[in-house]
Amino acid sequence: MPVRRKTFKLTKEQFFAEAMSHQPDRVRSMAKLAKQLQTYENKYRMRSEIFYKLIVGTPLEDQEDFLDWAACYRQYFKIFQSQLSAERIAADVAG
């Protein structure tokens, strides 16, 4: 019988405290997402933007890789957008 690694289980209070106090590292997250997108782009020889426009929302989307690719792209795109607007606000304030 396989031996499973013991996992440290958190209480609800600990879980919320950990999650709510965690500070987002958007640069690191975007780099990780970009790497994942690159893997799919290489595998299917298609840019993520094109994939999202052509495949997402159609029956072709109905496979694991594409569902994952679409979710990663959604995350990447939204964070990119929020970073961009934050930079614009900062530039407006500075300017």
Place this chain on the structure above:
Amino acid sequence: MLPDKLKKWFITKRAWEIYVLLQNLSEAELGLLSDLREQIDLAVDSSTLILQSTWSLLNKRIAIRERYTFPKSQLKIESYSDALIESGDRVIIRADSAPHHERDYHRKLLARFPHHLHDENGRICSFSGDLEDFIKLTAPYLR
């Protein structure tokens, strides 16, 4: 628009529900939490939560992807896809809400369209849309 702090609280609450379901199912691997925290932050920005729990000794993992909206200051699961995957990225079963199927493999209308399940033979079956039901279906594969 919902403030980020409140959005994060809703997403954390949902992530906690998922965490409990996965922990009750089987002892998930170490490392799940650090990913959870990062994914919660990503979900605040993108309204898309992606969680993975792996059982490396069984060569299996569960991938949970949920997309949220926040109408009337509540978290609503707009769409989802949950999959049990084995090594080689072969999907064993998958439940999702993509509106691409109206009927099951018996040609009967799906009981709760658009929710459906791709069973281990790749057939379309009716599905409740509840993550808890999906997790129950994965249990026999993770023993």
